[in-house]
Amino acid sequence: MKYSFGHNLRLLLNQLNQHRFYTAVCVVGTAVTMAFVMVVVMVYDFRTADVAPETRRSRVLYNYGTQCMRPDGTNMWGYRGLGPTAFHAFFDDLPGVDELTFHGGLRKAVCALPASSDRHSVLIRPVAANWFEFFRYDFLAGRPFTQAEYDAGRAALEKADDEWRSVRNRDDGVVRRFVVISEKLAGELFGGTAEAVGKQFLLDFQEVRVVGVVRNVSSIFQTAYADVWEPFTLIYEENMDPSTSTGGLIGFHYTVLHLSSDASPDEVRAEVNRRMEQLNKQGLEYILQDPRLYTHTEYTFFRDGSIHAGLVYGLLLVILLVVPAVGISGLVHAQMQSRLGEIAIRKAYGASNADIIGRLFAESLCTTLMGGVLGYALSCVLVVAGGTWLFGTGGVELEGIVLGSDLLLRPTLFLTVLAACLVFNALSVLLPAWIAVHRSISYTLTGGE
Incomplete structure (x- = not known):
């Protein structure tokens, strides 16, 4: 039986409402993770992107x-x-x-x-x-x-x-x-x-x-x-x-x-x-x-070192995404145990493994997106409040820093938030969901006896 998008959305929201504690923990955990991820992304983006007035950053050399x-x-x-x-x-x-x-x-x-x-x-x-x-x-x-x-x-x-x-x-x-x-x-x-x-x-x-x-x-x-x-x-x-x-x-x-x-x-x-x-x-x-002739990235990060800034920030992002995802994945796995009966009944009525994983993924994605939006707002607060020590390098002595909406509210950053949410959601939910749906119906309904 096929249902409309509105019907599926109501079912999704109702499911989240039934597990309020789990939903709240996932949203807050995702928000904190996304905030730290986005601070890293923002720092790198603000310091390297071609943004007015420095619209030529990607093709300049500095003799410093x-x-x-x-x-x-x-x-x-x-x-x-x-x-x-x-x-x-x-x-x-x-x-x-x-x-x-x-x-x-x-x-x-x-x-x-x-x-x-x-x-x-x-x-x-x-x-x-x-x-x-x-x-x-x-x-x-x-x-x-x-x-x-x-x-x-x-x-x-x-x-x-x-x-x-x-x-x-x-x-x-x-x-x-x-x-x-x-x-x-x-x-x-x-x-x-x-x-x-x-x-x-x-x-x-x-x-x-x-x-x-x-x-x-x-x-x-x-x-x-x-x-x-x-x-x-x-x-x-x-x-x-x-x-x-x-x-x-x-x-x-x-x-x-x-x-x-x-x-x-x-x-x-x-x-x-x-x-x-x-x-x-x-x-x-x-x-x-x-x-000394530096590219913009070299001039901005690790100016006199042989460290590749993009690699360092990439590894940092992986750590910031994977480590919290492992923790939330454990929470998701524990929550799945309480829903094994529900999953078994759906399978008994003909739902495929892909359908069940898709529904579980959608539920997790909803909480992840809510946490991502909250985390993005929190990251904006963090970079504005901590701008002096986050950006105060390169020979500019700062007493404060001004970040306008043209820097904070950019399409590339929103797309980065979305991509980070998808990666985080995939890391935290797919493995527990895969384990849950591959349990046999009889084993699940009898509680393993």
């Missing part, structure tokens, strides 16, 4: 530090950014790279309105002229700085005459400092995004003008994140250590390379190493070693 020393091994600078000489030698017309950009790292600064005593601590990132073309920021007001505004930074500073400061202001009254700021900072300083454009404020006690405001960027985006983005030219690299001391080999360039579709990271690394060897043969006072 190169070692510099004299040929005899003395005067080692350690791992620092590249100076202009090495930057152009390494990356100009580099085969396999269709676009590159660079930044000067992330540093803390203090900002305030000219007539205000309120101070705001911000994170500032000097960036290349094409930074806002390479990354996909959402401009709420204004625009990126133009090439002319970017170039104006070269004339904004000059060498100082005293030993305490490496640069000083030109005082001809011409504004040469243009910045892009975050939505949050625009609200704190000017009360809104539109109000901020064209206004001036003090950044490390130097006057700057706002040309654009972007939507807040979560600090899980290690490279794109900042409160203030200023032209890289304001660093005045050519007249500052370590660039002046090393002949332009070491400086403040941290490069991001976007690989062409037919290029591999190893090929690009090999070419950069070849160019480094050529540069080292020019008889300069310093030489370079180990130009």
Whole structure:
């Protein structure tokens, strides 16, 4: 006899209601398991997926530090950014790279309105002229700085005459400092995004003008994140250590390379190493070693180790799924013992083993899905509450972390929840159900006598 979907659903819900304690234990157990599984999935997904503003993660290489020393091994600078000489030698017309950009790292600064005593601590990132073309920021007001505004930074500073400061202001009254700021900072300083454009404020006690405001960027985006983005030219690299001391080999360039579709990271690394060897043969006072080039996954996880991040997270997921599934499988097996009479009667009335296993699987799947949805909600709470220690790596010091709905509520994550629920359900119910249906009817009805 065939029944409608609605009838089968009512039977399923009625069956779950008859075993409330078992249902509650399975839902809570599944929820806790799914929460920990989804925290692992979310951390890996947030840190590696192509998500705005870092939409090119799967095809980028990061140059995050190169070692510099004299040929005899003395005067080692350690791992620092590249100076202009090495930057152009390494990356100009580099085969396999269709676009590159660079930044000067992330540093803390203090900002305030000219007539205000309120101070705001911000994170500032000097960036290349094409930074806002390479990354996909959402401009709420204004625009990126133009090439002319970017170039104006070269004339904004000059060498100082005293030993305490490496640069000083030109005082001809011409504004040469243009910045892009975050939505949050625009609200704190000017009360809104539109109000901020064209206004001036003090950044490390130097006057700057706002040309654009972007939507807040979560600090899980290690490279794109900042409160203030200023032209890289304001660093005045050519007249500052370590660039002046090393002949332009070491400086403040941290490069991001976007690989062409037919290029591999190893090929690009090999070419950069070849160019480094050529540069080292020019008889300069310093030489370079180990130009670190990381893929995004390498850059994010186990940066200086030989551990494969995907394998580590895969094994962790297996452990998180299998171990609890074994425990719940024992609970399911015990619950099956109380239903052996019911199973035997169904078999006596002609139900096949596949039909019975399917019904038991559907009952378990229902509780698993309820636990999965609850676990997903719990995982969102966990990653938001524990975001600082879960994501606070990669050179970004965090006091808090913002995870918007665009990160937490994504179709891929929902599909991952569903897939994890199916795997967990299969692991926990199929074996006990198979054992139960393969008991003989006479053995079951007589209680094994």
